[in-house]
Amino acid sequence: MTGPGATSLTARLLGRPAPLTARAGSRRRSPVIERVAVAVVLFVVLIAIIGPWLAPQDPYLVNLPDSLQPPSMAHWFGTDVNGRDILSRVLTGARTTLSATFIVLAVTTAIGILIGTAAALAGRVADEILMRVCDVGLALPPIVLALGLAAALGPSLTSAVIAMIATWWPGYARLVRTVVTETRDAEFVEGARMLGVGRARLIFRHILPNSLNIMYVQVTLDVAAVMLVISGLSFVGVGAQVPSAEWGAMIAAAANNVQNGWWALLFPGLAIALTAVAFNIAGDWLRVRTDPTLRGR
Amino acid sequence: MSLLRISDLRVSYPGPSGPVEVLHGLDLDVEAGARVALVGESGSGKSVAARAILRLDTDAALAGSIRLSGTELTGLPAKRLRAVRGSGAGLVFQDPLAALNPVRTIGWQIMQPLVIRGVRRSEARRRGIELLGRLGVRDAGHRFDDYPHEFSGGMRQRAVIAIAVIAEPKLLIADEPTTALDVRVQAQVLELLSGLADERHMAVLLITHDLGIVASFAESVVVLRHGRVVERGLTDDIYYRPAHPYTRGLLGAVPRIDADPSVRLATVPPGTAAADAGPGDDPGQPEMPGEKQNETESP
Numbered sequence: 091m092t093g094p095g096a097t098s099l100t101a102r103l104l105g106r107p108a109p110l111t112a113r114a115g116s117r118r119r120s121p122v123i124e125r126v127a128v129a130v131v132l133f134v135v136l137i138a139i140i141g142p143w144l145a146p147q148d149p150y151l152v153n154l155p156d157s158l159q160p161p162s163m164a165h166w167f168g169t170d171v172n173g174r175d176i177l178s179r180v181l182t183g184a185r186t187t188l189s190a191t192f193i194v195l196a197v198t199t200a201i202g203i204l205i206g207t208a209a210a211l212a213g214r215v216a217d218e219i220l221m222r223v224c225d226v227g228l229a230l231p232p233i234v235l236a237l238g239l240a241a242a243l244g245p246s247l248t249s250a251v252i253a254m255i256a257t258w259w260p261g262y263a264r265l266v267r268t269v270v271t272e273t274r275d276a277e278f279v280e281g282a283r284m285l286g287v288g289r290a291r292l293i294f295r296h297i298l299p300n301s302l303n304i305m306y307v308q309v310t311l312d313v314a315a316v317m318l319v320i321s322g323l324s325f326v327g328v329g330a331q332v333p334s335a336e337w338g339a340m341i342a343a344a345a346n347n348v349q350n351g352w353w354a355l356l357f358p359g360l361a362i363a364l365t366a367v368a369f370n371i372a373g374d375w376l377r378v379r380t381d382p383t384l385r386g387r
Numbered sequence: 388m389s390l391l392r393i394s395d396l397r398v399s400y401p402g403p404s405g406p407v408e409v410l411h412g413l414d415l416d417v418e419a420g421a422r423v424a425l426v427g428e429s430g431s432g433k434s435v436a437a438r439a440i441l442r443l444d445t446d447a448a449l450a451g452s453i454r455l456s457g458t459e460l461t462g463l464p465a466k467r468l469r470a471v472r473g474s475g476a477g478l479v480f481q482d483p484l485a486a487l488n489p490v491r492t493i494g495w496q497i498m499q500p501l502v503i504r505g506v507r508r509s510e511a512r513r514r515g516i517e518l519l520g521r522l523g524v525r526d527a528g529h530r531f532d533d534y535p536h537e538f539s540g541g542m543r544q545r546a547v548i549a550i551a552v553i554a555e556p557k558l559l560i561a562d563e564p565t566t567a568l569d570v571r572v573q574a575q576v577l578e579l580l581s582g583l584a585d586e587r588h589m590a591v592l593l594i595t596h597d598l599g600i601v602a603s604f605a606e607s608v609v610v611l612r613h614g615r616v617v618e619r620g621l622t623d624d625i626y627y628r629p630a631h632p633y634t635r636g637l638l639g640a641v642p643r644i645d646a647d648p649s650v651r652l653a654t655v656p657p658g659t660a661a662a663d664a665g666p667g668d669d670p671g672q673p674e675m676p677g678e679k680q681n682e683t684e685s686p
Contacts (some may be wrong), residue, residue, distance in 0.1 A: 130388040163568045237437065275482055276485065277482065277485040277486045278485065278486050278487055278489075280443055280480075281478070281480060281486045281487075281547075281550070282488070282499070283443070283472070284441055284443060284472050284473065284477070285472060285473040285477070285499060285500045285503075285550065285551075285554070286465045286470065286472040286473035286474065286500065286503060286504075286554075287469075287470075287499065287503055288469065291503065295491070296488055296491075299488075299490045299491075300488065300489065300490055381490070
């Protein structure tokens, strides 16, 4: 039996270069799926940047006579219950959804690396304190915190993003702490210390480059998860507010009318699914590319 | 004056019920350019001694004195210790793959000891390639930018040696440098180490359990067991006239190609009073002061 897995395994076995030609192998063509995924990621990012100008119609223009029109030449993705053009809303919403996701991931990654590295390297007392703070962060569900923040700051996408940041970083801090603790005790780190390498160089040239590989994978996997939680926050009303074109909010609104207009649910859903899958595959490819021991395989 | 003079070195590590002493007063002198072997079985404390010299273990408590080129290393502040590491003494590890940073090129790592001492990159690169070539890596100029996983085991150990010696230390501590290599490569690596030590007038402290490699390499031998020196002397004396029963046991346990295959290989039997000079009942070492009598071993 030959499934797709078997085929790719065979291809890998046959295609793996001998050790001596490993460097030439690193310039081998990357497999098709990974290329497509990277292309999709770039495409989605491009849409997030120029989408609002590509939108054929005003994404916020309510046109009740055109309510819930199926996909047609006039409205490729159909219209929603308020008669707004879904294609325009998906294109405009890319920026909202992706920028919120990226801000959350960028900030939490930075905090996670900082706190995790500090916990692993700054001694037992600092480790205890920082990890207990992480426990507190992990104990708070994002939606509860977002509801609290929404009460304090007013419900908005900003509140949702802040709430996400506050609840998302402890996971990264724990992950970074674990891998840095492991790398810290590696023999090559001891070796570098024995050569008189200073603390800063030890951390930034030896420990972190050998620890953060796993973060590429984790963060790209989390693109999908964060996108969905932000959408969920919009769904319960503490995230993006009603008229704004945000993919999750669009799905939430369309879910009430799915029997009358599946397209209003399908297209923003497809946008989320496609983006999530593409980021996952691209993330795995990135990990392989950045790990010299996996290069050329 | 000796290059390295260790006197009454005691090393203890924190244990569940207070510190546990694992090295009970080591005295060791290494003259400039000399080759000394520190020999013992697993757990004898030989690696602990090696690691203590460069203060590798931050949680180890040291007592006694370690003087390298006249500088007292015990209690030396971290900043001055950094200056000693690499240029005063280099360390070669047992497992060359683990000792190399997997995400940096071999060349980057060889250049590092020079780069952090302010040597220009182009100069560091030139010297690195030259040294790697000297250590028998063919086409060193091209292999310089390879990653560790692209090197074979023997080449990795050459790279590790290059890293340890590029800053021209006066003392090289080699902790089981050939254990992870096959026999043929072992001989090559030892020969290279030997040649390099002669060229640079570099002293080598070889730490090993393998008596086979000691004979051809070291001038003098210190035999360690359970954290104590049981015998020391010139290599020939130790090999032909071992005084301590433990040393005799160790030598008898080395497999020989000319031995009668029907005779069982000798082992060092645990628990026999003569051979097993455990901590606390060491009949062969009357000069050990302050021995504790609390650890008695049943025969």
